[in-house]
Amino acid sequence: MPDEGLTPKQLRSRIALELQEFANILLGEGICADPSPLSFASNSCRGLTGDRWGYSFSGLTLFVGDGVKCIPTPISDFVCRLDVKVEGVCGEAPPQSDPLREHQVEIELKAPNKAKPAIPFLQAWHFDRHPGNCSPPSGPKPAHPRYHFSFGGNRIKAHLLAIGMPYFEGLLLLNSPRLTHPPLDGVLAVDFVLSHFAGPKWRILSQQPAYRRIVSNSQELLWKPYALALNAHWSTDHASKRIWPIGELWPQVF
């Protein structure tokens, strides 16, 4: 574990402090006007007991769109709503173990449609941790990595329902591919959104030592085990390979 030496309480306390600090950074940079979901998450993480760490927040809105090419072209900025649920364990597990028990991230990007206000422009990304087996015989046949992104998901289905349309004219929506990606906590989910949908702001933030430190700590907590598990696959340490099998992380790798 990257936080060897930290008790579960100390780890929760560190995560809680970083979430609050992160909220202040986003507010200070004008990326969001309401950091209260992060503050709430910070407090709920601090209040957990046992060997768990985690939190959930819903409705964190981020102002993005700067530097993104878009169709229709007149749209230059939109609002991102982020919902995150994450829960991990602080136990004494091998360093290449799956760090999480529960995980879900919903990214929704929305811009108003002046011509048809009842049909706003929406894009959505769903990211989650597949809870069951990741491969046949009991798992799904299409590639289904433990941690994966998919375009659309239920948010797009709900959008179709809300605008009263059975499908998008001329656009094919599929539940595949499920793209393998390392897990995201609240901090990494925000960083993901900013890095892809608010490039100029993200570049500025990436220069800030506090932002880098907080993101880096989350990466160490969640991405290092993932990277170590990938690395183990190509190592000669056969015991390590079995801890988090490559078929779960990245089903296309043989």
Place this chain on the structure above:
Amino acid sequence: MAKKYRYICIDDMPDEVQQANARLNAAISNLHIKTQAPKDFKSQVSEVARLRKKKELDGLILDLRIDQFGSPGVPPVDYKAQRLAGELRSRMAEGRLSDFPIVLWSISQKFARSYDKDLTSHDLFDLVIDKEELHGNDQIRLGAQRLAALAKAFDLIAKQPRTMSFWNDLLRNPHPSVLDTRVGQTLGRSLKRTPIHAIARYTLKSIVEMPGPLIDRSLLCARLGIEEASLSGTDLAAKLDKTAAYKGPFSDAWPRWWWSAVEKWWHTLGTNLAPMLSLTADERVKQLKDSGYKQVMTAEVIAKGYSPRFTTICQKLRQPIDPIDGFVLAAADYEPWQDRLYVSRKVALEPGRYRFDDSQLDPLELSRVREARKKEKRPTHAR
């Protein structure tokens, strides 16, 4: 038997307010207001102090202008409510007088002319009751309940030991571990030395009236995804009252629910349920109905195209919204553990229609609102 809270109402037109006070007295069983004309300053202060010492006074109601009319044959007094309240507050701070609530009793026009809108910043009055709003049985009853709840809050705060768990104990928090440890920090002095009236005001203004750990009925319904009118008298209302109702100071007149308790209860409705606020209103209501709460109805969005993943309400329209469709309102000093207040896009884009003033917006949101208004005026996108 519930304690009867005794107020003295000092007004330079006692005969005129006597009737209103009689209606307040009759509205609930645990309030008694005695109306009287002001006395000269020294006598008035002495009388109040004496009654308080004899435990015959639980609160004071002062008319804003008590210096305009005298009793027959007696000239008007030469002081205003602020001076009397100031003197009493000083005595309370010095420990010469035990804390009790001081309420400003005014009419809005007079109030606007004579006094700053933000009364509480003056550190004198704990509550403002607008005489003009006291019409109709519901308003009278609410006014009476608030007066009684205010006096009761002073009693509760006075009795609560100033220990490490003060806020959790005072607020009767059913889940002490989830109360943000920063609650109370901005009072800015040691808890043991903080006067009762400062704690009472903080509890009312920052904890009870602002959403955060506690939410009001409109916000509760928005987050449940239900029409507010469909909650009354249902099994769901009874369940929420049992599991999540706030029972601390002011709860008799300011009904609130612990959001953390509502969330905990939500997760008892099924295994691996998604967080309530990540779902659409329809999805939330479906879960409620599947759990046996069949009478509730799904709340509608403000207009087509608005997201039904409600987490808050539009403060102007009092209807549920997803923050993605709103703008954050300014507040004097948001505490990190408080929720932000929102106004919907609809109101922000039509400020004239909804009498919305941009000064109410959070400064961070001003440029976004102005940009959104500009875009509304541009030619539409081709689709």
